[in-house]
Amino acid sequence: MFIAGVALSALLCADTVLAGVAQDRGLAARLARRAGRRSAPFRNDTSHATVQSNWGGAILEGSGFTAASATVNVPRGGGGSNAAGSAWVGIDGASCQTAILQTGFDWYGDGTYDAWYEWYPEFAADFSGIDIRQGDQIAMSVVATSLTGGSATLENLSTGQKVTQNFNRVTAGSLCETSAEFIIEDFEECNSNGSNCQPVPFASFSPAITFSSATATRSGRSVSLSGAEITEVIVNNQDLTRCSVSGSSTLTCSYV
Ligand SMILES: *[C@@H]1O[C@H](CO)[C@@H](O)[C@H](O)[C@H]1NC(C)=O
Ligand SMILES: *[C@@H]1O[C@H](CO)[C@@H](O)[C@H](O)[C@H]1NC(C)=O
Numbered sequence: 001m002f003i004a005g006v007a008l009s010a011l012l013c014a015d016t017v018l019a020g021v022a023q024d025r026g027l028a029a030r031l032a033r034r035a036g037r038r039s040a041p042f043r044n045d046t047s048h049a050t051v052q053s054n055w056g057g058a059i060l061e062g063s064g065f066t067a068a069s070a071t072v073n074v075p076r077g078g079g080g081s082n083a084a085g086s087a088w089v090g091i092d093g094a095s096c097q098t099a100i101l102q103t104g105f106d107w108y109g110d111g112t113y114d115a116w117y118e119w120y121p122e123f124a125a126d127f128s129g130i131d132i133r134q135g136d137q138i139a140m141s142v143v144a145t146s147l148t149g150g151s152a153t154l155e156n157l158s159t160g161q162k163v164t165q166n167f168n169r170v171t172a173g174s175l176c177e178t179s180a181e182f183i184i185e186d187f188e189e190c191n192s193n194g195s196n197c198q199p200v201p202f203a204s205f206s207p208a209i210t211f212s213s214a215t216a217t218r219s220g221r222s223v224s225l226s227g228a229e230i231t232e233v234i235v236n237n238q239d240l241t242r243c244s245v246s247g248s249s250t251l252t253c254s255y256v
């Protein structure tokens with residue numbers, strides 16, 4: 001209920017503002033995009049028309065995953081204001097299908113950013129109280145306290161600026177705790193009623209994005225990235241990321 005309320009008020013707010021600035025296409029497009037922005041479950045489908053894989057990064061699968069965290073550098077996006085990409089950590093996007101608890105930031109191809117949290121299938125909601133700038137080191141973490149509750153936190157490690165969203169008795173969908181993931185995503189934009197979701201044009205990024213100190217919690221214990229499956233963002237049958245794990249807790253993804 002609470003989550004639905006947040007998403008709905010964001011939509012109403014965007015609609016209200018849109019009515020007043022219809023002549024400003026750039027602003028209108030940005031507000032509409034934020035209202036229907038959603039990170040989606042992992043898709044790995046070679047027959048898909050445009051995006052064969054929406055995720056690049058590292059996926060840990062099994063049972064009992066209750067937390068994921070990493071520190072991520074903020075790159076500069078390229079490719080124009082319509083292009084975007086996302087870096088986030090989460091639980092349950094790989095196989096669960098009913099929910100994902102996740103948080104991270106988006107970069108746009110015009111050099112702007114959003115910081116957000118999401119309990120899929122709800123849309124993402126922007127965090128207020130934290131800004132994202134190129135070169136920042138952002139600590140991101142999610143913790144599930146039950147299958148329908150938990151928290152998402154972002155922190156600028158340089159300033160200590162920190163924001164947290166708590167979730168309680170979420171009715172939109174329940175977690176499975178069957179994966180933890182560290183992801184670069186070609187995310188979706190949907191109509192405000194959730195229909196016609198389309199992947200955004202994937203924005204380039206530079207320098208490479210590094211998830212450092214990447215760890216998950218599984219059955220109460222810290223687990224490393226060794227044993228993670230690696231995936232790449234694939235659009236029009238071309239890999240747009242090149243991701244690799246070094247050591248036990250560092251994932252690096254370059255734009256190619
Ligand atoms: C994060 O910290 C760095 C270093 O102090 C600072 O330059 C940057 O502006 C901060 N980012 C935000 C969004 O406040
Ligand atoms: C959702 O909205 C679009 C237009 O924005 C409309 O064409 C479509 O029929 C709506 N779908 C549902 C299920 O209401």
Ligand SMILES: *[C@@H]1O[C@H](CO)[C@@H](O)[C@H](O)[C@H]1NC(C)=O
Binds near residue numbers: 044059229230
């Ligand atoms: C994606 O699908 C391909 C082809 O079926 C498979 O080889 C690969 O392991 C899958 N990737 C992941 C991360 O599951």
